[in-house]
Amino acid sequence: VAVEKxxxxxxxxxxxxxxxxxxxxxxxxxxxxxxxxxxxxxxNDNFEDVRKEDMELPIFYLSTVANxxxxxxxxxxxxxxxxxxxxx
Numbered sequence: 001v002a003v004e005k006x007x008x009x010x011x012x013x014x015x016x017x018x019x020x021x022x023x024x025x026x027x028x029x030x031x032x033x034x035x036x037x038x039x040x041x042x043x044n045d046n047f048e049d050v051r052k053e054d055m056e057l058p059i060f061y062l063s064t065v066a067n068x069x070x071x072x073x074x075x076x077x078x079x080x081x082x083x084x085x086x087x088x
Contacts, residue, residue: 069087
């Protein structure tokens with residue numbers, strides 16, 4: 001009778017541990033899915049904002065820039081960047 005009681009307690013303990021692990025893994029998976037979906041939603045939102053900002057670029061005419069830089073004078077040149085010369 002005592003041996004049967006030990007086996008019964010062992011089975012209950014194993015069942016409780018297994019169900020706790022399964023429940024924990026399920027909650028972890030739901031949390032990961034929630035975070036991934038939220039991140040995708042935020043990225044799409046940010047992408048829309050960036051596209052709207054890109055459409056509102058200022059337009060500079062060559063005559064205005066040439067006048068502001070002293071007709072691209074070497075005296076007004078600050079240096080050279082990745083996109084070409086930089087003037088003050």
